[in-house]
Amino acid sequence: MAVAKVLTIAGSDSGGGAGIQADLKTFQELDTYGMSAITAITAQNTLGVQSIYPVQPEVLREQLESVLSDIGADVVKTGMLVSAEHIQVITEMLSKYAVKQVVIDPVLGSTSGSELTKKEAISELIHTLWPMATVVTPNLIEAARVLSCPPIETVEAMEEATYRLHELGSANVLLKGGHLPGDESVDLLYDGKTLHHFTQKRLNGTSTHGTGCTFASAIAAELAKGSSMYDAVQTAKTFITCSIKEGLAIGEGIGPVFHSAYRRRR
């Protein structure tokens, strides 16, 4: 049986809501074959990130070499990348194996406030990996850090930021508005020509751990199955909306989204 293959390069979240675990659950829910290359092991739960153990860049290289030299990937998705050395290994491997579609979720920190990508690595990310992306998926905080601009708090400021982010060289920009003040969550998709708005009434659910990882992974899975960028984002939006609506009240802190909610929605 032919199957679309998706590889995530990200950190492990022991709590299972974000990172590698969220990505693989999402790939599975969307009928694709998921693979992983781990950049860091985090000890993490709903209360926050207790510790981070980055893997040696060589360990990341070996995982990528094993997977890409044999199985291959229709789409590679990246999340937590930790260091400039990790990013150098990834750009080298994406070029070596001529990976055609790359979804970059520029995870800089966790919702709970921990730094997940080192400050020194951000410029490496912007200058080397970003221009290789089919789509980048920053949230409003990440976008403001990448652009070194004031906090983005309106849809107009989001539109302006989207145009500026596109100048950094990715084919598409998907700016996520989950942190936008007000009662709507607006995401913008821009391909250099057309700007699309994806608007969703803000959900009051408090179990939102893993939203960004899950959303970017759903885009990656849909692209791997051959969807257009617009259709991939549309499906990912429905997937994440269902997952937030059915978010799980587990743990003492911010619970995870429920990755099976899209499949069970009828």
Ligand SMILES: Nc1ncnc2c1ncn2[C@@H]1O[C@H](COP(=O)(O)OP(=O)(O)O)[C@@H](O)[C@H]1O
């Ligand atoms: N409270 C919410 N209601 C509806 N959609 C949301 C909510 N929070 C996040 N989203 C959606 O979840 C996805 C991830 O967005 P965001 O939370 O901004 O990313 P991140 O997890 O990277 O901070 C986006 O599609 C966003 O619109």
Ligand SMILES: Cc1ncc(COP(=O)(O)O)c(N)n1
């Ligand atoms: C390993 C890993 N990757 C990414 C996130 C970000 O997810 P969130 O913003 O929901 O905390 C995380 N907390 N942990």
